[in-house]
Amino acid sequence: MAAGWNSKLIVETWSHGGPIATSVGLAVAASHTSGRHVCIVPDEQSRSGYIQAMRELAGISPMNVVVGDGGELVAAISGVDFLVVDSKFDDFASVLRRARLSDGGAVLACKNACNRRCTGFRWNWVLHRGTRVARSVFLPVGKGLDIAHVDANGGDSIAKKGPGRWIRHIDRRSGEEHIFRV
Incomplete structure (x- = not known):
C-alpha cells in the first residue's frame, strides 16, 4: 500500500517482540519508491531485535532505526507520507497527534485496532x-x-458549504416539475 501511494517518507513504530512482516513490507515499499523508511523503537533491546529480525527474515539491513519516545521523535520528522503505529501501546495517540504530515496528504495506519x-x-x-x-x-x-x-489540502473535517447541487423532482400526480438546490 505504501508503494502504491508513492510514499517518499515511511515511518513506523515497533517494539521488541512485535511482528516484523509489516516492517519488511514497508522497507520493500521504500526501496521501490526511492523513499526513506524510518523505524522508531522505544529502547536499545528493541533496536537490536529489529535489526536482527530484518536481517534474518528479509536479508535487509535497516538504515534508519531511531531509539526514543515515539511522540517526540515523530515530531522531529517532517513530511511523513505513510505512518504505521501499533495501537496496543499507550502512546499511539501521541505519535499520531504529533506527526508532521506531508503537504501532499498522508496515509495513517493503526495495527491492533480491535483493542481500541x-x-x-x-x-x-x-x-x-x-x-x-x-x-x-x-x-x-x-x-x-x-x-x-x-487530505492534502488540510481544512476542517466538517464539509465546507460550497455551491450546491441541483435536484429535479417531478410530481407524479400533477406533473409539475420542482427544482431544488441542496
Whole structure:
C-alpha cells in the first residue's frame, strides 16, 4: 500500500517482540519508491531485535532505526507520507497527534485496532484541528487494521458549504416539475 501511494517518507513504530512482516513490507515499499523508511523503537533491546529480525527474515539491513519516545521523535520528522503505529501501546495517540504530515496528504495506519475499536476511537480526536480525514476504513486483518487518508489540502473535517447541487423532482400526480438546490 505504501508503494502504491508513492510514499517518499515511511515511518513506523515497533517494539521488541512485535511482528516484523509489516516492517519488511514497508522497507520493500521504500526501496521501490526511492523513499526513506524510518523505524522508531522505544529502547536499545528493541533496536537490536529489529535489526536482527530484518536481517534474518528479509536479508535487509535497516538504515534508519531511531531509539526514543515515539511522540517526540515523530515530531522531529517532517513530511511523513505513510505512518504505521501499533495501537496496543499507550502512546499511539501521541505519535499520531504529533506527526508532521506531508503537504501532499498522508496515509495513517493503526495495527491492533480491535483493542481500541471498542472505546469509540475517532481519527479526528487524535489529529490536529484543521487536519481533514478524507476517508478511513477498518479492515479485519490480524487483530484489526484501521487506515485513514489525510487530505492534502488540510481544512476542517466538517464539509465546507460550497455551491450546491441541483435536484429535479417531478410530481407524479400533477406533473409539475420542482427544482431544488441542496
